[in-house]
Amino acid sequence: MAMTEEEKKYKGIIWALSIIVPLAVAALFGINLPKMGYDVEPLSFLPPIYATINGLTAVLLVWAVSAVKGGNTKLHENLIKLCMVCSGLFLLMYVAYHMTSVSTSYGGEGAIRYVYFFILITHILLSIIIIPFVLFTFVRGIAGAYERHKKLARITYPMWLYVAVTGVIVYIMISPYYNH
Template sequence: MTVYDLPPINATLNACATVFIILGLIFIKVGNKKAHIVCMATALTFSAVFLGCYLYYHFHVLHVKFAGTGNIKTFYYGLLITHVFLAIVNLPMIIMTVIPALRQRFDKHKRLAKWTAPIWLYVSITGVIVYMMCYQWYGPPLRS
């Protein structure tokens, strides 16, 4: 395995996080707190492993350039900008949402989770879309 094998692994980790975020949200809506905790902890684990792999990949590869052209290139970079910005914002939000849950301050956890969960879901879903656009549909990316 080389560093160039990481993008599909990263997309898979993001997709797994997405599934567990959705399941966690469903379980809390129906009142199954144990299943919610398991799903959200699993989503958090997938996201943490993704972040480590992503940082390792970009530390070694640095920058990749989207190979698409025209309107799709504009769309891709617009999506990428929102994805990256919200990913950066979401990391401390996730931490600030998990800590009250661990301290059994569920009122605070719930207040924060109303903002954190949809952003985390957006970041996870758009991470997969960014991968598909850059590496599959219009790729491979141009290396710089």
């Protein structure tokens, strides 16, 4: 099936965002205001909030899929929009926290350390890979290219759900090591 005009219109923007967002996050993540000598209050209250947002995103994603399977496409669309807002809020809080706080090292030992780093690395990699998948899936749905939307959503959904759930797991695993 051919791309709709709406899909063509957003294709360049989606690819630009898919490159710019991870690069901007990496660049901002590298800016640590306390290490640079700025006297800023660490935003240490943010990790449980953005972990909760990740958990909420996971619940909303499952609900959205359930809604569309039940024929409620408007609820599905609204829930997906809310998931995108949640993901954006997570990203902003995550970057703000890391810009104002000294990085926390994971303190677990033995096999659990390998589990933590496996989850963390797959979470980070998929959080980068998922960007164009989410955006293209969203545009296909909004553009009315439902068969193409559905086909891509079968790939996007489990990846996005994995990123949301593992974000919570990473937080739970590292939270005992935060400097409060």
